Structures are given as structure tokens and as C-alpha cells.
Amino acid sequence: MSIEHHDVVIVGAGFSGLGVAIALQRAGFEDVLLVDDADGAGGVWHWNTYPGVAVDIPSFSYQFSFAQRTDWTRSYAKGAELKQYAEHLVERFGLADRIRFGTRVTSATYDEATCVWDVATTTGDLTATHVVHAGGPLSQPKYPEITGLESFAGEVMHTARWDHDVALAGKRVAIIGTGASAVQIIPSIAPEVEHLTVFQRTPIWCLPKADFPIGAPARVGLRHLPGVNRLARLTSDLFVEATFPFLAHYGGALQAGKVLEPVARSYLRSQIDDPETRDKLTPRYGLGCKRPSFHNSYLSTFNRDNVALQTDGIREVTPHGVVTADGTEHEVDVLLLATGFKVTEKDALPGYDVVGRDGLVIADWWETERLQAYQGVSAPGFPNFFTTFGPYGYNGSSYFQLAEATAGHIVRVLKEARRRGAAEVEVTSRAHERYMASVRKRRGPQVFWQPSCAGANSYYFTKDGDVPLRPGLTPEVRWRNAHFPLDDYAYA
Structure with missing residues (x-):
């Protein structure tokens, strides 16, 4: 009995997973499967339905640049509208047949002999040439440890x-x-x-x-008047940039x-x-x-x-x-x-064992060697494995900016591997260490290292006292993800 195989398996059908799937599809990668333990797309916006749920980033920035809506009903969309946007993406880009809901990944183990990942799930085992972990940081509820x-x-x-x-x-x-x-x-x-x-x-x-509220006349203007939607997006992006990435870094x-x-x-x-x-x-x-x-x-x-x-x-x-x-x-x-989510805890990165070369479990490696990843996407020792929200990938801007930048990074690598006929691609230790040295060097101006942050109790801080956010403004992040040297990866 043969095991089902796919070129790329994406774990998570939230906006990050959908963004990577769309980018791969546009680049000509057809054999892509998304798996998600939910019964619908949207990730955090599928699960979170509490009273008052809404985005805390303006709607014009909380969307993909290639699929911008002009019919948002509010400047800050409610949760139900974001869930609808996820469903719209699935329909518009024909992803329904590529998503397997009600499926939770329990482990992913790299087979060095065959250069494929053995992916165990609750609905059956799979193999994949490449695995993309697209589970976001707000996906696993954190329950408090309170007596009684x-x-x-x-x-x-x-x-x-x-x-x-x-x-x-x-x-x-x-x-x-x-x-x-x-x-x-x-x-x-x-x-x-x-x-x-x-x-x-x-x-x-x-x-x-x-x-x-954004009334009907305004939505007509956004849809039909030249430059209006672009101006709304630019204004929104500048506001987002100023209120966190600039402030933080x-x-x-x-x-x-x-x-x-x-x-x-x-x-x-x-x-x-x-x-x-x-x-x-x-x-x-x-x-x-x-x-x-x-x-x-x-x-x-x-x-x-x-x-x-x-x-x-x-x-x-x-x-x-x-x-x-x-x-x-x-x-x-x-x-x-209202106790938040597992973000930097060992059992959240991700919530299943990822076993790379020589039996190394990525969560164990991060636990002992501190959180680290090349542009938040790759780590040496884990070939053909990528993350959309890995350590030092997110700079604090809209998650959609991160998803697009990360998807572009992954597509560049896989296209180069395809061009070279490589079955295996892995970030080099040299490139990884160079990147990590660069982000650590830029800690000085960040707000996190000021004495005023001592009592913040922020989930940004890991148990080691690190803040695994990527220093820099969004234009720089996107440019670097689109222009890193392709030889930062080894192809075999």
C-alpha cells in the first residue's frame, strides 16, 4: 500500500498558509496540500469568535497586496469579515481541493535516505518533499496554571x-x-x-x-476612483509602521x-x-x-x-x-x-515534533540553543523545511506583510532547487550564523532593551530573555527576503 505523497505539504490554512499556497501556485508548483485541524479556513479568524472580536490593524493593511478588497465595511474589520476574506481567497484561487480540514499533524520526520518528510497526521500518514509550517503564534490557547x-x-x-x-x-x-x-x-x-x-x-x-464604518459611497470611491484605494493602503501602512515596527525597533x-x-x-x-x-x-x-x-x-x-x-x-x-x-x-x-497563547513555549514551536538530520528535534534545539532561524524561515539541520512565522522573521507589522515576504522567500528557494534539479535544499550554517549575528547586532535601538521594559510581562520575551522579532522596517524586510543570495542555501 503506497503512502500519499505531495511535493509540498503546508501545515495550517490560516492566512500564512493560504499566502504560501497561492505564491507556490503562481510559481507553477501544482502538487501542494494544506492540512489544518479546523473545519474551515482562516486560522485565528476561524477559531476566535468571542464578542467584539476585530482586527487591531486597519483593514486596508490587513489583507494581501495582490487581493485587496475595496468593500470593507469598517476601518477595522470585525472577525466575521476576516473569516469571509479567508473563504474568498480559497474560492478565488481555487484552493478548496488542496485543503484537508480536520487533520492535525502529529509529527514530521526527515528521511535522509530518500530526502522526503514522513508526516504523521490524525487522518493518515503522508510524505512530502517539502514541508512548510504555517501555524501562527496565536493558534494554541494558553491555559493558566491556577490551583483549583x-x-x-x-x-x-x-x-x-x-x-x-x-x-x-x-x-x-x-x-x-x-x-x-x-x-x-x-x-x-x-x-x-x-x-x-x-x-x-x-x-x-x-x-x-x-x-x-465605511459607507457605500466611500466603497464606490475605493473601487472606481483612480488612486483612492492605493492612497488608503499607503496611509494605513504608514500608520501601522509608526505604531509598532518603528516604535519597537x-x-x-x-x-x-x-x-x-x-x-x-x-x-x-x-x-x-x-x-x-x-x-x-x-x-x-x-x-x-x-x-x-x-x-x-x-x-x-x-x-x-x-x-x-x-x-x-x-x-x-x-x-x-x-x-x-x-x-x-x-x-x-x-x-x-483571556490568558493568551503559547508563543515561545517549547511545545508551541510548532505543536508537533519536527525531526531533522541525525534525529534532531527542532523544539529541543531551540530549547537548548535559543530560538533562531534564517530570516525566520529556515534552520540548518532541517532540509526542505520552512516556517512562515519562525524566530526573527516577524518585525511587528501586519501579518500579511510577513506572509508575503516569507512566501516570496520560500518560492525563490524552491524555484532555484527546481532549476538545479535538487532533491534537497538546506540553509547553510554560514548564512544562518551571519543572519543571526546581524539581528543581534541591531538590538541597541530597540525599545525592549530599555530599563522601562523590566516589568512588562510581555510574551515577546523568551525564557532566555530574548525577543525573537526581526529588527527593521517592513520595506527592508521585504527587500531582504526578495534579494538574499540564493547560495545561502545548499542544493543537493
Whole structure:
């Protein structure tokens, strides 16, 4: 019985996986299979359906440059609209027959004798000449390690796996965490619940959001007036670039926080009535140490009589509620876990064993030698294996910029391997080390290494104290991915 074989297997049918598949298709690679454990495309936008879910990057930047929509209904698209965009891409580029849903990869092992990957999945084994891991960093929910959590007698759900059968109206609800998801959920559910208790460990910088509906006349203009859509995209891209890549990678040297933090503090003062609550919601770390949030009603929600902010540490969860460090039990009916995702943890990179040359497991290598990858795409010792969101690949811009840059990198390598008739392609140790030396050399201006980031509790920081983001603005990242020397890879 022969095992099913494909030239390229892409793990993940979110926007990164779809982007790579489209790029490969355009380059003439026809034997491509995408596998995903979900039952539909979209990745994070398939799984995340919580109240208020929306993108935190303007819609005009949160899309592929080659498939731009002119019919966005809001400047910041809601989750359902992004899910629709994913489905549109599948239909437009004829990918439906190339995606296998309900399939989770459990391991990928490189066979040095045959130069193929043995891919084990929950629906049967595959082999592939090349494997692309396109699982994003926001794909595996992270559950908190809190004593007694499993004993809670009410409803418990992680915000990334929202259960719409659970009614919140008239209930006592608690939410643990005040990150990006919580910022959207809290103002969305506060008006309907009896009482909402917010357990905060670290406050988040929150700024006003230029979120507005895009009416029919504006959509007509975007579609038909020359240059209007291009101008909207350019303006959006410049805003995104300024609010994170520039702030993150040059803000430390330029002391950008001295300019931006007073603005954020002024906004906070304008939104919160109670001085004590305002103080609790004021970050003690520099703006940019972790990704800031944008929302127009998150902060003001804490003015409501039925919303309470708790900053005492959580001691335990009981069958009836949450006990804080001072011994107070806060009784609740529903417990929401807005505790983020596994991003740099060993079992998230990726969430299955990738076994390369000489039995080396990539997660073990990263665990002992620190996270590292050539342009975030390749690592020596793992031939014919690529990642779309590997260490030091993402610079903080729109994920679509990363997906396009990474897809271009992968296509360049595979086209060259095809031209040379090579069965195996692997980044050289020399090129890999040169790249890693270059990113480490550019840490100085980054905001992450300033003393003000010490208390940020940012998921950007690994256990080794690294921040595996790629230094540089997006135009540079895209140019380098499109022009690296092809001889940085060895072909055999």
C-alpha cells in the first residue's frame, strides 16, 4: 500500500498558509496540500469568535497586496469579515481541493535516505518533499496554571474557543487577563452581565482607535476612483509602521516613549473617573515593550457600577469563584480565560515534533540553543523545511506583510532547487550564523532593551530573555527576503 505523497505539504490554512499556497501556485508548483485541524479556513479568524472580536490593524493593511478588497465595511474589520476574506481567497484561487480540514499533524520526520518528510497526521500518514509550517503564534490557547481551576463548578472557557451556547446575560462573570482579547471582550459583555470582575496582572497601554464604518459611497470611491484605494493602503501602512515596527525597533534610541506616553496617559485620564482605578490601569512599563491596544470604550467600561477591577494576585479557584491573595472569594457563574497563547513555549514551536538530520528535534534545539532561524524561515539541520512565522522573521507589522515576504522567500528557494534539479535544499550554517549575528547586532535601538521594559510581562520575551522579532522596517524586510543570495542555501 503506497503512502500519499505531495511535493509540498503546508501545515495550517490560516492566512500564512493560504499566502504560501497561492505564491507556490503562481510559481507553477501544482502538487501542494494544506492540512489544518479546523473545519474551515482562516486560522485565528476561524477559531476566535468571542464578542467584539476585530482586527487591531486597519483593514486596508490587513489583507494581501495582490487581493485587496475595496468593500470593507469598517476601518477595522470585525472577525466575521476576516473569516469571509479567508473563504474568498480559497474560492478565488481555487484552493478548496488542496485543503484537508480536520487533520492535525502529529509529527514530521526527515528521511535522509530518500530526502522526503514522513508526516504523521490524525487522518493518515503522508510524505512530502517539502514541508512548510504555517501555524501562527496565536493558534494554541494558553491555559493558566491556577490551583483549583479544574474544580470550578460553573462554565469555564478560553476566549479563543468561545462557546456561544453559554449565555452571559444576567450572570456573574469573571475574566482573567487584560491583553488584546480582553480589551475587546470586556466592553462587549459588560452591558449584559449582572456583574463583571476583571482580574488584571499587568495593565495594557490602550489608545483611541480610528474605528468607523465605511459607507457605500466611500466603497464606490475605493473601487472606481483612480488612486483612492492605493492612497488608503499607503496611509494605513504608514500608520501601522509608526505604531509598532518603528516604535519597537527604533523607539529605544529615539526615546519615543517620552513623546507617546504622555498622550496615552492623557487619554487614560479622560476615560477613567475614579483615581484609584485609573492608577491600577496605568502601566508601569514603557510604551512599546508589549504591543499596545487600540479601543474606544475599554477604559471607560471600568466606570460602570457592575464592573470591578481586581489587581490582587489570584491564590486559587474554588467551585464557586476566585480567591485573591488577600483571602477574598469572588463568587462567579462563568469564568473566562483571556490568558493568551503559547508563543515561545517549547511545545508551541510548532505543536508537533519536527525531526531533522541525525534525529534532531527542532523544539529541543531551540530549547537548548535559543530560538533562531534564517530570516525566520529556515534552520540548518532541517532540509526542505520552512516556517512562515519562525524566530526573527516577524518585525511587528501586519501579518500579511510577513506572509508575503516569507512566501516570496520560500518560492525563490524552491524555484532555484527546481532549476538545479535538487532533491534537497538546506540553509547553510554560514548564512544562518551571519543572519543571526546581524539581528543581534541591531538590538541597541530597540525599545525592549530599555530599563522601562523590566516589568512588562510581555510574551515577546523568551525564557532566555530574548525577543525573537526581526529588527527593521517592513520595506527592508521585504527587500531582504526578495534579494538574499540564493547560495545561502545548499542544493543537493
